[in-house]
Amino acid sequence: MSIDQSTAAKVAKLARIKVEDDALPALADEFNNILGFIEQLNEVDVEGVEPMTSVTPQRLKRRKDEVTDGSQQDKVLANAPDAREGFFAVPKVVE
Amino acid sequence: MLDLTYELPKPKVIAGAKHDWELVIGMEVHAQVSSNAKLFSGASTKFGAEPNSNVAFVDAAMPGMLPVINEYCVEQAVRTGLGLKADINLWSAFDRKNYFYPDLPQGYQISQLYHPIVGEGEVLVELGDGTARKVRIERIHMEQDAGKSIHDMDPNMSFVDLNRTGVCLMEIVSRPDIRGPEEAAAYIAKLRQIMQYLGTCDGNMQNGNLRADVNVSVCLPGQYEKYQETQDFSHLGTRCEIKNMNSMRFIQQAIEVEARRQIAIIEAGGEVEQETRLYDPDKGETRSMRSKEEAHDYRYFPDPDLLPLEIEQEWVDDIAAKLPELPDEKKARFIEDFALSDYDASVLTAEVEAASYFEAVVMNAIDALDESGEFIVYTTSSSNKSIGSFDKVQSRDVGKTAANWVINELFGRLKKDDKGISESSVTPKQLAGIIKLIKSDAISGKIAKDLFEIVYTEGGDPAQIVEERGMKQVTDTGAIEAALDEIIAANPAQVEKAKVNPKLAGWFVGQVMKATGGKANPKAVNELVAKKLGS
Numbered sequence: 072m073s074i075d076q077s078t079a080a081k082v083a084k085l086a087r088i089k090v091e092d093d094a095l096p097a098l099a100d101e102f103n104n105i106l107g108f109i110e111q112l113n114e115v116d117v118e119g120v121e122p123m124t125s126v127t128p129q130r131l132k133r134r135k136d137e138v139t140d141g142s143q144q145d146k147v148l149a150n151a152p153d154a155r156e157g158f159f160a161v162p163k164v165v166e
Numbered sequence: 167m168l169d170l171t172y173e174l175p176k177p178k179v180i181a182g183a184k185h186d187w188e189l190v191i192g193m194e195v196h197a198q199v200s201s202n203a204k205l206f207s208g209a210s211t212k213f214g215a216e217p218n219s220n221v222a223f224v225d226a227a228m229p230g231m232l233p234v235i236n237e238y239c240v241e242q243a244v245r246t247g248l249g250l251k252a253d254i255n256l257w258s259a260f261d262r263k264n265y266f267y268p269d270l271p272q273g274y275q276i277s278q279l280y281h282p283i284v285g286e287g288e289v290l291v292e293l294g295d296g297t298a299r300k301v302r303i304e305r306i307h308m309e310q311d312a313g314k315s316i317h318d319m320d321p322n323m324s325f326v327d328l329n330r331t332g333v334c335l336m337e338i339v340s341r342p343d344i345r346g347p348e349e350a351a352a353y354i355a356k357l358r359q360i361m362q363y364l365g366t367c368d369g370n371m372q373n374g375n376l377r378a379d380v381n382v383s384v385c386l387p388g389q390y391e392k393y394q395e396t397q398d399f400s401h402l403g404t405r406c407e408i409k410n411m412n413s414m415r416f417i418q419q420a421i422e423v424e425a426r427r428q429i430a431i432i433e434a435g436g437e438v439e440q441e442t443r444l445y446d447p448d449k450g451e452t453r454s455m456r457s458k459e460e461a462h463d464y465r466y467f468p469d470p471d472l473l474p475l476e477i478e479q480e481w482v483d484d485i486a487a488k489l490p491e492l493p494d495e496k497k498a499r500f501i502e503d504f505a506l507s508d509y510d511a512s513v514l515t516a517e518v519e520a521a522s523y524f525e526a527v528v529m530n531a532i533d534a535l536d537e538s539g540e541f542i543v544y545t546t547s548s549s550n551k552s553i554g555s556f557d558k559v560q561s562r563d564v565g566k567t568a569a570n571w572v573i574n575e576l577f578g579r580l581k582k583d584d585k586g587i588s589e590s591s592v593t594p595k596q597l598a599g600i601i602k603l604i605k606s607d608a609i610s611g612k613i614a615k616d617l618f619e620i621v622y623t624e625g626g627d628p629a630q631i632v633e634e635r636g637m638k639q640v641t642d643t644g645a646i647e648a649a650l651d652e653i654i655a656a657n658p659a660q661v662e663k664a665k666v667n668p669k670l671a672g673w674f675v676g677q678v679m680k681a682t683g684g685k686a687n688p689k690a691v692n693e694l695v696a697k698k699l700g701s
Contacts, residue, residue: 135238136202137208138202141210141220144221147218147226147328156319158316160326
């Protein structure tokens with residue numbers, strides 16, 4: 072699989088990262104390098120090998136169903152560029 | 167396994183300009199899990215709090231914050247799966263569904279695309295006319311809810327509240343087994359009922375705790391059967407998904423409107439485009455939601471913050487062992503034990519609170535009759551056998567009477583006051599007291615209704631009220647006879663007529679009832695009137 076400039080532009084747009092048109096060829100090249108490396112990995116025969124999800128054997132940590140957090144409206148909103156009446160205020164978004 | 171006999175409902179058919187068309191519907195129901203805390207944080211799930219007050223830094227996606235799963239949410243999902251007779255996957259995993267929206271601070275929703283916690287199950291959907299359909303469940307997965315955007319508080323800004331962000335949802339995905347708008351509504355109602363019984367989702371659609379995405383397609387008659395035989399979707403039409411519906415009425419409207427739109431396109435020689443649409447109830451139309459064609463490129467991948475979720479069969483078995491009785495089973499038992507009609511049993515089991523109330527009435531009435539030993543005087547109406555675990559009193563007879571009182575009198579009265587069963591001022595014990603008085607012939611049916619109204623509005627012990635206010639039925643034949651004699655003496659003309667036409671005896675019965683303030687035992691009056699008039 073090879074990434075062309077328009078695919079690179081699409082990926083950038085989906086990630087909401089602004090990439091100038093003249094930077095697209097370099098970005099596409101980088102993607103292709105990464106994909107090339109993954110293609111190389113794909114050559115390894117992993118038939119019957121379970122995907123490794125952790126380097127040390129451990130179980131997903133769980134929490135009890137207890138309310139231990141929240142009630143910190145001021146802190147949650149502290150970094151918001153704009154907040155009004157307890158809400159984040161953002162540029163109008165309508166479907 | 168429960169084996170109810172039922173016939174399949176007929177699929178909804180819409181007549182187009184050229185052909186008849188059938189509907190095929192599949193649903194994704196989003197049910198908010200009932201829990202104290204969110205799926206991956208310790209913030210509260212409580213509805214209606216101050217904006218952004220139920221928010222942990224995990225929910226706000228602050229850098230460096232990591233999700234830790236709430237084990238009770240997992241338990242609730244497993245419980246729901248078991249309630250839908252579904253396979254439970256002991257190994258499941260979380261994936262990221264990536265998209266940008268102001269009420270999704272992470273930039274992705276944690277969901278379970280590739281390995282959901284619950285696999286295939288089924289729901290029996292009854293249509294109320296004796297027909298029912300088994301709707302297959304494809305899967306249930308857990309995921310985070312998004313926050314709430316409010317667009318109408320400011321002309322230029324949208325306001326975002328993250329209180330709902332990260333609350334656990336179950337997405338229940340059905341197979342395309344639903345064949346009409348009414349079935350779709352009945353399917354959601356049944357899911358809601360089962361989850362309310364299980365205590366896994368409160369089913370409040372108004373608050374958005376239960377919402378559905380509805381997939382609609384149309385096909386020519388006969389095509390659906392081919393799909394069912396082969397499970398090959400190519401026999402069906404292209405589907406459109408109507409997003410985020412939280413009203414039974416609108417769901418039904420939207421399905422019909424969308425089906426008609428698709429039929430018009432196909433009959434005009436066009437092709438339905440697979441897309442996501444929104445229903446506008448004001449205009450009565452669906453419209454395309456897709457503003458940008460790549461908006462739905464979610465780029466799922468396994469969430470690197472979360473290990474796979476591994477649960478033990480033993481734990482699942484333990485949850486299964488503690489499952490409450492489910493609606494289908496409860497209904498079948500009510501029909502069997504209490505000789506209820508299918509309809510009455512459905513009404514009483516619609517809400518688990520109502521079912522429990524009804525059972526408490528029956529138990530209390532049986533206990534009261536058992537204790538007093540007065541049960542001997544009444545005759546059984548439907549069975550001479552003792553059913554269920556009751557030795558002395560026929561549960562069927564008391565059950566039938568209790569059902570009538572709960573459905574007709576209590577529900578009727580509550581409805582008049584716009585109240586639910588949990589707000590009933592009459593306790594099961596009080597209603598049982600009234601039934602005991604009826605069954606032991608202490609009061610007549612008419613007086614019982616007056617008594618019910620007194621208990622409903624004033625409260626008190628029914629037996630005591632009857633005693634204090636002299637409402638007891640007059641079974642003393644001497645008193646009834648005296649009243650009857652008076653009436654006969656005062657109405658010689660009527661007596662002559664009644665002798666010729668025995669049907670007029672009823673007039674005398676009515677007069678005696680009137681004279682005794684409705685307290686005379688109707689059976690005794692009937693007998694006496696017949697005797698006196700010599701007919």
